[in-house]
Amino acid sequence: MSRLVIVSNRVALPGVPSAGGLAVALQAALEETGGLWFGWSGNIDPVESGRLHDRTEGNIRYVTVDLSKRDHDDYYNGFANRTLWPLLHFRVDLVDYSRETYAGYRRVNALFAEKLAPLLREDDLIWVHDYHLIPMAKVLREFGVRSRIGFFLHVPMPSSDLLAALPQHERLFEGLSSYDLIGFQTERDLERFQDYVRLFGRGRVIEHGVLETKGRRLRAGAFPISIDTAHIVKQAAASANRPGVKRLASSLSGRALAIGVDRLDYSKGLPERFRAFERFLKRHSGQRGKLTFLQIAPVSRGEVAEYQHLRHELEQLAGHINGVHAEPDWTPVRYVNRNYPHPLLTGYYRLARIGLVTPLRDGMNLVAKEFVAAQDAEDPGVLVLSSFAGAARELDSALLVNPYDLDGVADAIAVALAMPLEERRERWQAMMTLLQANDITTWRRNYLMALRGI
Ligand SMILES: O=P(O)(O)OC[C@H]1O[C@H](O[C@H]2O[C@H](CO)[C@@H](O)[C@H](O)[C@H]2O)[C@H](O)[C@@H](O)[C@@H]1O
Numbered sequence: 001m002s003r004l005v006i007v008s009n010r011v012a013l014p015g016v017p018s019a020g021g022l023a024v025a026l027q028a029a030l031e032e033t034g035g036l037w038f039g040w041s042g043n044i045d046p047v048e049s050g051r052l053h054d055r056t057e058g059n060i061r062y063v064t065v066d067l068s069k070r071d072h073d074d075y076y077n078g079f080a081n082r083t084l085w086p087l088l089h090f091r092v093d094l095v096d097y098s099r100e101t102y103a104g105y106r107r108v109n110a111l112f113a114e115k116l117a118p119l120l121r122e123d124d125l126i127w128v129h130d131y132h133l134i135p136m137a138k139v140l141r142e143f144g145v146r147s148r149i150g151f152f153l154h155v156p157m158p159s160s161d162l163l164a165a166l167p168q169h170e171r172l173f174e175g176l177s178s179y180d181l182i183g184f185q186t187e188r189d190l191e192r193f194q195d196y197v198r199l200f201g202r203g204r205v206i207e208h209g210v211l212e213t214k215g216r217r218l219r220a221g222a223f224p225i226s227i228d229t230a231h232i233v234k235q236a237a238a239s240a241n242r243p244g245v246k247r248l249a250s251s252l253s254g255r256a257l258a259i260g261v262d263r264l265d266y267s268k269g270l271p272e273r274f275r276a277f278e279r280f281l282k283r284h285s286g287q288r289g290k291l292t293f294l295q296i297a298p299v300s301r302g303e304v305a306e307y308q309h310l311r312h313e314l315e316q317l318a319g320h321i322n323g324v325h326a327e328p329d330w331t332p333v334r335y336v337n338r339n340y341p342h343p344l345l346t347g348y349y350r351l352a353r354i355g356l357v358t359p360l361r362d363g364m365n366l367v368a369k370e371f372v373a374a375q376d377a378e379d380p381g382v383l384v385l386s387s388f389a390g391a392a393r394e395l396d397s398a399l400l401v402n403p404y405d406l407d408g409v410a411d412a413i414a415v416a417l418a419m420p421l422e423e424r425r426e427r428w429q430a431m432m433t434l435l436q437a438n439d440i441t442t443w444r445r446n447y448l449m450a451l452r453g454i
Pocket residue numbers: 010019020021022023025130131154155225263300301362363364365366
């Protein structure tokens with residue numbers, strides 16, 4: 001059986017908490033199959049990049065690389081998260097491109113390939129993840145790696161005209177032709193990628209999911225990532241006795257809970273969500289005081305200016321809403337910049353009557369799926385979900401909203417709060433059936449079967 005080699009920027013090192021769906025999903029996938037996980041160590045080396053760390057826990061070998069401050073700034077804070085992240089989330093207005101950071105991005109990809117290549121075996125299945133590592137396969141081929149290499153994009157693939165706004169986009173995206181298989185979260189992402197290859201990539205679509213570019217044939221498909229459904233169901237059922245869950249439950253004083261859980265990221269639409277919640281308080285004054293909104297938002301990419309601005313905006317908004325609407329015995333918005341362990345989060349989801357997942361654009365959003373899986377089948381909560389999250393393609397029994405329509409989100413909150421038990425059960429069961437059919441194992445198996453089949 002071929003060894004699975006996962007390559008990603010973020011690595012879920014044992015005992016090191018990190019918010020983010022990629023790490024959560026890949027950890028669950030690798031626990032099933034075992035293998036090698038290669039990526040950034042999370043450490044900044046004061047002198048230079050390249051120091052390796054090698055540890056094995058159970059059936060997973062973790063090999064990670066330290067980066068110098070300059071490399072981390074150029075590759076991660078710079079090109080990955082100030083250029084590619086906004087571009088891939090349809091925010092060309094926020095794209096900050098420089099040749100220096102692009103050179104750093106390519107430099108770090110070359111370093112990762114140089115460190116990884118000696119660890120590889122001929123029959124490995126190499127699975128590269130996400131926008132940080134687009135050039136990886138091309139560089140590995142230059143190191144003589146002939147194994148099958150697949151790529152998975154965890155974030156949206158935007159319209160090709162947006163991609164074409166990126167300087168040197170041809171050079172960057174031509175690197176995708178060195179992969180044998182490219183995976184996307186949704187069919188829409190796949191279609192937009194095919195449009196790009198046809199319109200700007202000087203390639204052609206032979207048939208849906210089969211492309212030819214630079215004289216090379218590659219396959220592409222939609223593989224919606226998911227969660228370890230059975231594990232979350234079990235975890236949630238046992239969560240009621242967790243001290244943290246009991247404390248939250250008693251602190252609500254009988255009020256219903258609406259919960260949001262997101263990295264502090266402008267793609268998550270948190271300012272719009274806060275404003276929509278205030279609209280709810282104004283438009284549905286009869287329900288005032290009956291609902292408390294808890295937003296958990298661990299800081300993310302804190303060195304990037306746009307993320308710092310967002311944090312200040314949310315602090316102002318939360319303070320404003322509470323200042324205007326709170327009562328001595330009721331604080332409408334609870335806002336927490338902290339990262340909570342998964343088991344505790346699961347218990348919080350289960351307590352909530354409403355899950356508020358309203359990103360402006362999101363590749364998938366695993367929180368939406370986790371919220372559903374964590375519910376009590378006898379008394380499930382209601383998911384209010386942005387139509388612009390990848391998860392909306394599957395979870396269409398949620399109350400789907402346009403996150404830019406603040407009145408619409410406000411009214412959806414009111415509908416969710418008043419929704420009869422029977423309807424809540426029907427909606428929840430439809431989504432739960434899907435999550436049981438498409439869980440993290442299905443995602444991994446479907447992708448790797450497609451990669452092996454090439
Ligand atoms: O690694 P960070 O910079 O801390 O960011 C955390 C992760 O954010 C993004 O997650 C994406 O992948 C999820 C799983 O497929 C998906 O549900 C979500 O919609 C995406 O935003 C990013 O793409 C990852 O690389 C980061 O690790």
